[in-house]
Amino acid sequence: MIVIDKLCYLSKLRYVNPIEKFAFAVLTLIFLVVSRSIAMGVMVLILNGYLTVRLGGIPSRRYVHLMVVPLTFIVLSILAIIINISKVPLEAFAIPVGSYYITSGWDNIMRCLQLVVTAMSSVSCLYFLALNTTMTDILGVMRKLYCPKLMCELMLLIYRFIFVLLDTAYHIKTAQTARLGYGTYKKSLNDFSSLVQTLFIRSMKKSNALYDSMEARGYDGEINVLEENYPISKRNVLLITLFESALLLMVIWIKLKG
């Protein structure tokens, strides 16, 4: 998560209007999930890879690495669908084990392929958004979409204080290790529990201090901040509209055919 946060501030697409990026990612995602088309999935995978790595300037090794994480989960869960244990061998493959077969049919394998492609292309849409848009900008889009204010404010504070919390935890751990903490397994458990305790108490104190300091600047129940204004690129809007319309037509065609 921290890696993604670092990368998105370096992305060359960072200053592209976040609404454009959001619309592209979310609409594509919806069409993918509705259609479940393998062709469309592969197309989107390639396109998102191109956009993120080439245009966004995210290192390709990092991108592949990030994509492998969900892939592992998907592959593991797909094994359960592919592998059947049956007395009758199916057409795709069959490994005899005693009087049973570990086996699978073509339709099963196709369904799995469809699942993998849909899932991975959907993930690539979200990665495109996450790797090229800062959290602050995503929050701005959410506010424009009339997301409940309370939720936006919570997200704003949580996002900021995740880093403070991690930093504090890191410093406490360093201090513990410097005094020979985490030596044995039993000690580790003990030390970790005191780390959590301290962290909790510090968090309470910090939240009080933060409230004071916000009040000192006239906070009265609502966090109002300036929105960053990004220019709208006519070219991008046109491209996104064309692309999404094409996807929509594809979805309709697939649904009518099926």
Place this chain on the structure above:
Amino acid sequence: MKDIVFKAEAVKFSYTETDKYALDDFNVELERGKKIVFMGANGSGKSTFFLCMNGIHKITSGSLYLDGNKIEYSRKALRDLRSKVGIVFQDPDNQLFSASVRQEISFGPLNMGMVEEVVKEKVDKIIEELEIIDFAQNPVHALSGGQKKQVSIADVMVMSPEIIILDEPAAALDPKHTIIVNRIVNKMVEEGITVIISTHDVDFAYEWADDVVVVCKGKVIAHGLPEEVFLDTDLLEKTNLKQPAALELFNSLVNKGILKDGLKAPKNLKELEAYIETI
């Protein structure tokens, strides 16, 4: 006639609402446009008084006056007070709540009810003035301690208050950022803002301040020119403060008869050096 911007009269304040007072009969008059240093041990009540000045803590008894008007605690009055008295907190991580520098700075003025266009202009101006521009696009969690300090000062300066309180601004700053912060503080003074700094650095206080306020156990025990306060050895001993190096050295040189009696006390080591050159 002195122009008093802020006055505290027999102020008492208790965190626990018992007889244990964090501020106990606290009296002080602060002059407009002055550079004021608050000194005193940890837990002496400096920070507590600052929070009272801004209306975060409601005083138990006594009265506070801003521009001669008694401080009230209605919602509107508080908003007015907080737009006039700004506090820069010691730890920027307790103050910065947004991950975006621009959004962070815009928070105060928007709370004051300024129009967005005006706020935008002010934020841009302050980012330029306080040398924040180079890292204004970075997320707050990627800034260094000194940069966070600059942003937290901008937070308050952008509201154009009459009084700015800096609670130990030099704590944990490297020399480079100390210089930047000092430059910013001098800018505030030029703009006619009353600047209050709490510090333990006697050399800085002696050289920089127009007025020194010494706080001990919830009371003001001395208030005067730095020359007066730092020559009062009894007082210094009582509060565990050291004499500024330049003054201490100057006094011993005078006592030894190396320097002439009746010279004006030097403000810093450079001035003292100039005296020694003339021997």
